[in-house]
Amino acid sequence: MGRQHSALVREARPSDTLASVLSPKGAARSVSPPVLETTRLVLRAFRASDLEDVFAYASDGEVARFVLWDKHATREDSRRFLEWVVGQYARGELPSWGIVDKLSGRVVGSIGYGSHEPAHARAEVGYVLARPFWGRGVMSEALRAVLGHAFGTLHLHKVYAHCHVQNVASRRVLEKAGLRHEGRLYEHLFVKGTFWDIDALGMVDREWKAAR
Ligand SMILES: CC(C)(COP(=O)(O)OP(=O)(O)OC[C@H]1O[C@@H](n2cnc3c(N)ncnc32)[C@H](O)[C@@H]1OP(=O)(O)O)[C@@H](O)C(=O)NCCC(=O)NCCS
Helix, strand or coil: CCCCCCCCCEECCCCCCCCCCECCCCCECCEECCCEECCCEEEECCCHHHHHHHHHHHCCCCCCCCCCCCCCCCHHHHHHHHHHHHHHHHHCCCCEEEEEECCCCCEEEEEEEEEEEHHHCEEEEEEEECHHHCCCCHHHHHHHHHHHHHHHHCCCCEEEEEEECCCHHHHHHHHHCCCEEEEEEEEEEEECCEEEEEEEEEEEHHHHHHHC
16 A cells, blocks of 8 residues: 655645646645545545555446456555555645545545646546445535635646546536536547547536636
8 A cells, every 4th residue: 555645745735726836847846635525525635544445446346347447456456556646645746535434434435636737727537436335426525625626726727527438427427516528539548458438528717616
């Protein structure tokens, strides 16, 4: 599992902006994600001790069906994921959060940024949730919090997401949060042995502000 945060990693402050998380020379500095709290959830930095919770959902083939990675076959896969995600914090990349269910205190999924193009003030979001929690509006709640971070804290111009055309639940989560369907990218990705058709959805900052 990933390492504990180094002393160099600090919590991001609400005042952090896209510009301020970059040094004057544009080099990223270490930023651990801020804690985001919603009614039912706490979104926080992943920790090495999250290994069992991550393995529980990431080893589920249904959870991994429409994501780019293979389901975790062993805890070593989950350990490598946590190492990668803590490395994200250390590298100062836009982060992924562990989604903690307040009732149980367990990590039940992850949500975070994928591709980030600072020149265009644009980032991609992605997420997964443990199957027992599907269909209760959990990811919609988490996504709204992350959109608040993306637009309200980082001042990104655009947030977008790509999902498999058959991933109806994911498209619905995105649309409920206010992202618009922008188009379909045919046979855009080669994943798990086949070419995937992809739905592209996005939202810009003025749309987020207008919907608040
Ligand atoms: C996609 C995922 C995150 C959704 O999380 P969730 O917490 O269940 O989502 P929500 O409950 O907020 O919303 C799901 C919506 O999809 C709808 N939905 C789910 N399955 C559906 C289906 N087969 N057909 C039509 N609608 C469906 C639900 O009814 C709900 O809409 P509603 O609120 O209007 O009723 C979850 O299913 C998951 O982790 N899937 C595996 C990983 C994944 O695919 N990640 C995304 C990769 S792009």
